[in-house]
Amino acid sequence: MTESEIIEKIKAKGFKITPQRRAIINALLTADKPPVAKDVHKEVRNKHPGVSLDTVYRNLNLLAEIGCLVKINLRNSEKSRFEILKHHHHYHHHLICLGCGEAVCLEKCLLDMHTDVLKNEGYKIVGHAFEIYGYCPSCCSAVENGDVKK
Ligand SMILES: [Zn+2]
Ligand SMILES: [Zn+2]
Ligand SMILES: [Zn+2]
Known part of the structure; x- marks a missing residue:
């Protein structure tokens, strides 16, 4: 945009x-x-x-x-x-590093895996949220070296 x-x-x-x-x-x-x-x-x-x-x-x-x-x-x-x-151009989800806050954009959405259930339950879906948390490679090596970031 x-x-x-x-x-x-x-x-x-x-x-x-x-x-x-x-x-x-x-x-x-x-x-x-x-x-x-x-x-x-x-x-x-x-x-x-x-x-x-x-x-x-x-x-x-x-x-x-x-x-x-x-x-x-x-x-x-x-x-x-x-x-x-x-x-x-569209809403999407992220993989987030809990150490430095770096975020990787995820291209796929889990909602697409559940279309059958969503249809059968008869809900009108108005929103959803999904994020994956972890540590990026540089924060991982910082943890290994005992140099832990807050
Ligand atoms: Zn990090
Ligand atoms: Zn993004
Ligand atoms: Zn999604």
Whole structure:
């Protein structure tokens, strides 16, 4: 998604484009890897010193709700990273390192394995979440060397 596609989507959902909102989108688009909310806040504050971390969180959650970004690490909101849908155009899942927070995008979805059950149960599915946690190769070797990162 480009900046203008994201802005179009926000407008289509009935939300306003504020300079702060635009700055948050820009911080997400220019980051070299999915940032945590605090990183976004730091970046946005350069231009808009009055923006609170709370506002940043609210905007990030809004962008996630309308499908412009994917929240990574659902079980620890302070360490959650926010991936704008730049390379991937759809919601997807992640393999997450508990040491450094690095995330690998997963291409396949487990939901596809359960279509029969989902159909038979007669549920109307409105959402699902799935993440795999572990340690990346460099965090694994840090653990082996007794150099454990928190
Ligand atoms: Zn790691
Ligand atoms: Zn991803
Ligand atoms: Zn899925």
